[in-house]
Amino acid sequence: MTRERAVLVLEDGTRYEGWAYGARGRTLGEVVFATGMTGYQETLTDPSYAGQIVVQTAPHIGNTGVNDEDPESRRIWVAGYVVRDPSRMVSNWRATAPLDEHLVRDGVVGISGIDTRALTRRIRDVGAMKGGIFSGPDAGLDDAAQLQMVREQDGMAGKNLSAAVSTTDEYVLEAEGELVGRLAVLDLGVKLSTLRYLAARGFEVHVLPQDVSIERIRELDPLALFYSNGPGDPSASDAQVELLRENLRDGRPFFGICFGNQLLGRALGFGTYKLPFGHRGINQPVFDTLTGTVEITSQNHGFAVDAPIGDVVESPLGFGRVEVSHFSLNDNVVEGLRALDVPAFSVQYHPEAAAGPHDSMYLFDRFRDMVVARRDGIPLDAATAAATTPAADTTTGSSN
Known part of the structure; x- marks a missing residue:
């Protein structure tokens, strides 16, 4: 040949x-x-x-x-x-x-x-x-x-690619096991494994287009909102940032992964910036400040959140106290955020990790615990405390 x-x-x-x-x-x-x-x-x-x-x-x-x-x-x-x-x-x-x-x-x-x-x-x-x-x-x-x-050609900075990869129609994945309730997932480039892991934890997963309105989310009345991973520059996603701010004002729990972490950072009032060559691969070490453990993570991001590591600070936009929950042990890049006065947290890496390590699978359990606590009327401090300990993963991971 x-x-x-x-x-x-x-x-x-x-x-x-x-x-x-x-x-x-x-x-x-x-x-x-x-x-x-x-x-x-x-x-x-x-x-x-x-x-x-x-x-x-x-x-x-x-x-x-x-x-x-x-x-x-x-x-x-x-x-x-x-x-x-x-x-x-x-x-x-x-x-x-x-x-x-x-x-x-x-x-x-x-x-x-x-x-x-x-x-x-x-x-x-x-x-x-x-x-x-x-x-x-x-x-x-x-x-x-x-x-x-x-x-x-245009560079990646300033580029919005969500519309190119997002679903154009709403669809639903049925919950597995004991029903927790309805979860709204904003598809910014979501991975199928993420949806499966959410459904496996009892969520009725409603996947929504990237241009969905806050009115539609309120009409759907989910227990919580989830932002997926996705491509592009977070500074070019103003509509999704404002949607998230409205969700935080409504008091609905939030969890974001990768691009979702950057958009939570922006929603809280922090900036984002482009990394020189990004983090991409399945062997990235991250420190969890809540538990003191080191996770080997799967990552794919070229942008990061500009927030102080080691300090609890006030959200520049009035959403209360915020801390960096995870950071990279390679270069101290912010790898996670946790709001202390509103029910919201996010990570920069991929806990679904297909293919890759499963060290971070507990984050889906942490999110479920937060949502259940809020659903059942447990105060935020108690709900946060209940969701800080990694739980053993009981789902079946990817064969890869």
């Missing part, structure tokens, strides 16, 4: 020559790296990666193929895919197709055969950069023309 030439071009002019992988053509996006050694199918189908060209630091990708059970959403969302050695054969009893077949199906332009270690080190030194992959007829374009396309 004849291999076709491809090239990855970075905005600083660096070029990496390789071979076409997946669909042929041209793709542009922010070049980032992910450190997970497993779970490539979950990574590719995570809507949080929309608009990004993902570099896998693990050298061999595609060994176990893909299947119909592990996707986190309806399609592959990455803008482009960069690997060193794509597997020439699939070896797993659960596989239903090779990875490159799904890349072609969803129109994902990729490149293989380049030194991904060198590329990752460059991103670590310079930061995430605009980039482009060119294959097929586009591989023959003039070098200057390719570089111009890369540089002229």
Whole structure:
């Protein structure tokens, strides 16, 4: 089989020559790296990666193929895919197709055969950069023309991508086991595993479009509100921030993951900022200030909340006391927030962790405890105290 030439071009002019992988053509996006050694199918189908060209630091990708059970959403969302050695054969009893077949199906332009270690080190030194992959007829374009396309594309800063990945229609996942009550989930790029874990804890999960109004939420009258992960710059999501502020004024419990953490930070009055190269992978150490434990977490974020670590501070917008509940042990980035006078908390990482570690699964139990306490009229201080101890996970995790 004849291999076709491809090239990855970075905005600083660096070029990496390789071979076409997946669909042929041209793709542009922010070049980032992910450190997970497993779970490539979950990574590719995570809507949080929309608009990004993902570099896998693990050298061999595609060994176990893909299947119909592990996707986190309806399609592959990455803008482009960069690997060193794509597997020439699939070896797993659960596989239903090779990875490159799904890349072609969803129109994902990729490149293989380049030194991904060198590329990752460059991103670590310079930061995430605009980039482009060119294959097929586009591989023959003039070098200057390719570089111009890369540089002229919009950057991730200031970009709102929620509408591109969110559901357009409401839908419901029925509760499993003892019913807790109705939960409203704002789909900003939600992963299926998140919805399953919420339903497994007794929530009747109502998944809502990203542009839902506060009037619709009040009409639905849920016990609590949940904000999912998602792509883009939190500073470009004013409507979702204002919706959350109205929810906090209504007194409804709130839990946010990843993008939801950044939007809680904004709703409380804190700023957000872009990280140099972000946190992406399934081996990120986080310290939980409530329990003094260290969790190994799954992460995918390029922005973070600007809030003081180690101090209880007043919300700049009048929502009472707030503290940083989790922070990164690598670089002290805020990894979680907890409001002390309103029932709200969030984390920057992915407790559903598919694929990845399950250290943080207790957060779903913490949320359930808070909602049940509020439903049953237990005062906030008592409800908060009841929800600070990690509980043993009794659900069945992902097979990955």
